[in-house]
Amino acid sequence: MNHLAIDNLTFAYTPKHPTLKDVALKIPVDSWTLFYGASGSGKSTLMRLLAGLLPKYGGRILQGNIELPNGLTVAMMFQDPGMQFALDTPQHELEFALENLQLPANKMPARIEHALKFCGIEHLRDRQLATMSGGEQQRAALAVLVAMDTDILLLDEPFASIDNHNRTLLIQQLTLLQQKYHKTIIVADHDLHGYRGLAKQIIHFENQRAQLLDAAASDALLQSADQLAATVHHVKLPTASDQPILTLKKVVIEHGDQKLIMANDFSFFKNQTTLLTGATGTGKSSLFKAITHLAAYQGTIVYNDQDSQKIKPRRYAQQVGYVFQHAVDQFLSVTVKEELALSLKKGRNPYFDEDHLAAALKLLDLNKLQDRVVYSLSGGQQKKLQLLLMLMMGQPVLLLDEPFSGLDLHSLHNVVDLIKASQKVYPQTMIIISHQLEGLEKLIDRHVKLADCQLSYREEF
Amino acid sequence: MNPSFKLLLVLIIALEVSFTRHLTINLVLVAVAIIYLLTKRIRPRLFGWLFLMPLFPAIAVFITIAWFSPGHDYFYAWVLFSRIYVYVFTGAAITQTTSPLELTRSLEQNLHLPSKFAYGTLAAVNLIPRIKMAVKTIRAAGQMRGINLSWWSPMLYFKAILHAITWSDQLAQAMESHGYVEDRARTSVHQIALTARDWSILIISIILIQIITFALP
Numbered sequence: 001m002n003h004l005a006i007d008n009l010t011f012a013y014t015p016k017h018p019t020l021k022d023v024a025l026k027i028p029v030d031s032w033t034l035f036y037g038a039s040g041s042g043k044s045t046l047m048r049l050l051a052g053l054l055p056k057y058g059g060r061i062l063q064g065n066i067e068l069p070n071g072l073t074v075a076m077m078f079q080d081p082g083m084q085f086a087l088d089t090p091q092h093e094l095e096f097a098l099e100n101l102q103l104p105a106n107k108m109p110a111r112i113e114h115a116l117k118f119c120g121i122e123h124l125r126d127r128q129l130a131t132m133s134g135g136e137q138q139r140a141a142l143a144v145l146v147a148m149d150t151d152i153l154l155l156d157e158p159f160a161s162i163d164n165h166n167r168t169l170l171i172q173q174l175t176l177l178q179q180k181y182h183k184t185i186i187v188a189d190h191d192l193h194g195y196r197g198l199a200k201q202i203i204h205f206e207n208q209r210a211q212l213l214d215a216a217a218s219d220a221l222l223q224s225a226d227q228l229a230a231t232v233h234h235v236k237l238p239t240a241s242d243q244p245i246l247t248l249k250k251v252v253i254e255h256g257d258q259k260l261i262m263a264n265d266f267s268f269f270k271n272q273t274t275l276l277t278g279a280t281g282t283g284k285s286s287l288f289k290a291i292t293h294l295a296a297y298q299g300t301i302v303y304n305d306q307d308s309q310k311i312k313p314r315r316y317a318q319q320v321g322y323v324f325q326h327a328v329d330q331f332l333s334v335t336v337k338e339e340l341a342l343s344l345k346k347g348r349n350p351y352f353d354e355d356h357l358a359a360a361l362k363l364l365d366l367n368k369l370q371d372r373v374v375y376s377l378s379g380g381q382q383k384k385l386q387l388l389l390m391l392m393m394g395q396p397v398l399l400l401d402e403p404f405s406g407l408d409l410h411s412l413h414n415v416v417d418l419i420k421a422s423q424k425v426y427p428q429t430m431i432i433i434s435h436q437l438e439g440l441e442k443l444i445d446r447h448v449k450l451a452d453c454q455l456s457y458r459e460e461f
Numbered sequence: 462m463n464p465s466f467k468l469l470l471v472l473i474i475a476l477e478v479s480f481t482r483h484l485t486i487n488l489v490l491v492a493v494a495i496i497y498l499l500t501k502r503i504r505p506r507l508f509g510w511l512f513l514m515p516l517f518p519a520i521a522v523f524i525t526i527a528w529f530s531p532g533h534d535y536f537y538a539w540v541l542f543s544r545i546y547v548y549v550f551t552g553a554a555i556t557q558t559t560s561p562l563e564l565t566r567s568l569e570q571n572l573h574l575p576s577k578f579a580y581g582t583l584a585a586v587n588l589i590p591r592i593k594m595a596v597k598t599i600r601a602a603g604q605m606r607g608i609n610l611s612w613w614s615p616m617l618y619f620k621a622i623l624h625a626i627t628w629s630d631q632l633a634q635a636m637e638s639h640g641y642v643e644d645r646a647r648t649s650v651h652q653i654a655l656t657a658r659d660w661s662i663l664i665i666s667i668i669l670i671q672i673i674t675f676a677l678p
Contacts, residue, residue, distance in 0.1 A: 077638075078638075082591070086584040086587070086639070088562070092562060096639065096641075097640050098648075101640045104648060105648055294598065318605075318607070328627075329599070332616060342606055393606060
């Protein structure tokens with residue numbers, strides 16, 4: 001048998017709402033396959049089923065089965081880069097994995113060396129995983145799979161919080177794994193650029209079904225994704241009339257003993273939407289944590305002509321909002337309805353009256369999910385809900401850390417439309433970290449790039 | 462010394478000290494632990510901490526027994542006072558000289574503790590920085606939604622417990638996807654030696670402690 005056979009599979013987390021229905025697929029081994037589809041369409045679910053993690057960790061197979069070719073091993077890389085390590089450093093995690101495989105001790109050093117080198121992270125081997133950036137963690141996770149030498153590699157949105165540089169780098173290494181070492185690689189991704197000529201087949205997930213696309217349809221999809229990614233958008237530089245709202249004065253932000261950001265006098269401007277880009281690990285999220293006082297920094301962060309540290313925390317939290325990278329961190333209640341009620345009660349964004357809120361829920365496809373527990377929503381649904389909740393709060397400044405990750409293009413456009421509509425009624429200053437640039441051109445007024453520890457305004461993104 | 466044996470010895474000491482009223486043995490144990498820590502070149506600041514941290518509870522216990530107990534038993538007060546320092550310094554003798562990973566590996570290899578237990582605990586230890594950050598983030602999330610979450614707020618604990626549940630589930634899945642299978646044999650890249658020397662240190666230490674405890678006044 002030279003394929004993974006999925007036979008008439010129906011799988012459900014809750015008995016009445018199957019996530020996958022009558023899925024019949026044959027995924028060839030020694031080949032590169034893409035799972036493509038909207039957030040919540042079941043890509044992750046099928047992946048976890050293939051990895052043998054489901055139904056062990058939840059849900060039930062109602063019908064059908066999955067058969068893997070005899071003797072082939074499977075390993076999986078997860079969407080949340082931080083949550084896939086049991087130990088503290090890449091070296092220890094690699095040792096742990098190889099011990100599990102019962103590899104003799106004398107063979108381990110060479111394997112570990114090869115894996116670290118393959119992923120270009122020899123210099124990170126003894127660094128604490130917890131202090132690494134998402135991109136570095138994903139490379140460490142790939143190193144574990146390489147060292148384990150598994151036959152089938154499942155990667156669930158592996159590039160969700162990674163910039164283009166690291167993404168290209170990882171795709172190159174995966175290609176090598178596939179072509180030289182004949183691995184079976186399955187990647188779930190909502191963004192298809194850079195896969196042309198690599199992915200042999202695309203499986204499209206929609207309405208609980210999953211279908212293999214034919215060659216022509218696949219190629220058209222990949223081509224249009226590449227075109228979109230190559231587009232350059234132009235924005236203006238700040239003008240003299242722009243009013244500063246957040247200013248970094250002699251600010252130094254460090255991570256461990258590594259300097260991330262040094263800003264002598266740098267301002268973000270009022271009522272503008274600023275895109276913040278920079279390679280993985282340069283410190284974009286650390287900047288947000290410093291601004292919101294969640295992480296230490298040296299120097300002064302001035303908010304509206306006042307040292308932000310001198311503002312009472314409770315009041316400052318009403319001025320500067322932070323849309324976290326992990327949506328679940330934002331949630332405080334249990335159901336969607338309760339979360340909405342809280343934001344409605346405490347929020348100050350006048351745009352969200354009853355009608356607009358109902359329309360927004362419909363636009364984001366959240367209107368039928370009101371009784372759902374927020375933690376049971378799919379990643380994309382959580383992202384959309386999180387953004388809506390924080391928009392409703394209406395802080396004058398909103399920092400958004402990867403608010404679009406895991407969203408398909410359709411959802412992304414709807415989210416952008418919602419932000420625009422809200423901004424028209426209630427202008428807000430927004431600073432957005434996003435690796436995802438397609439579909440944002442309508443939203444972005446300014447672009448700041450973080451490189452070599454310096455922040456600077458740029459004319460294109 | 463072998464990490465597991467070190468732990469075993471400290472546990473035996475803690476038990477024995479808890480059930481005896483003997484000042485000499487307490488003082489000897491504190492002195493030995495300090496000398497041991499000195500040979501391991503522990504930072505002076507940490508030493509300061511180890512002295513200061515237990516001082517207040519120790520004084521509180523001393524005062525209670527010496528002044529407020531019916532017998533005004535000064536000897537027993539000193540026993541309890543020094544007992545706290547025995548716990549702290551012997552404990553430090555483990556934590557400051559053995560990494561959690563070494564201890565885990567030793568427990569697995571030398572004492573044949575189930576690997577599920579050993580690595581599960583270790584993974585939890587590695588989560589501590591994440592837990593701290595999570596609590597900070599939860600409070601920030603609350604403030605930004607107009608809710609002040611105090612330390613006794615049920616919402617804070619609800620979120621924290623929820624985090625713990627999801628993390629434990631994710632960790633289990635992560636371990637499994639890195640090849641871990643419950644109750645299956647594993648190889649070990651770092652052999653933690655268990656030598657005759659470890660046995661002798663353990664046995665001689667225990668005998669010495671008995672002699673001091675029961676033979677000396």
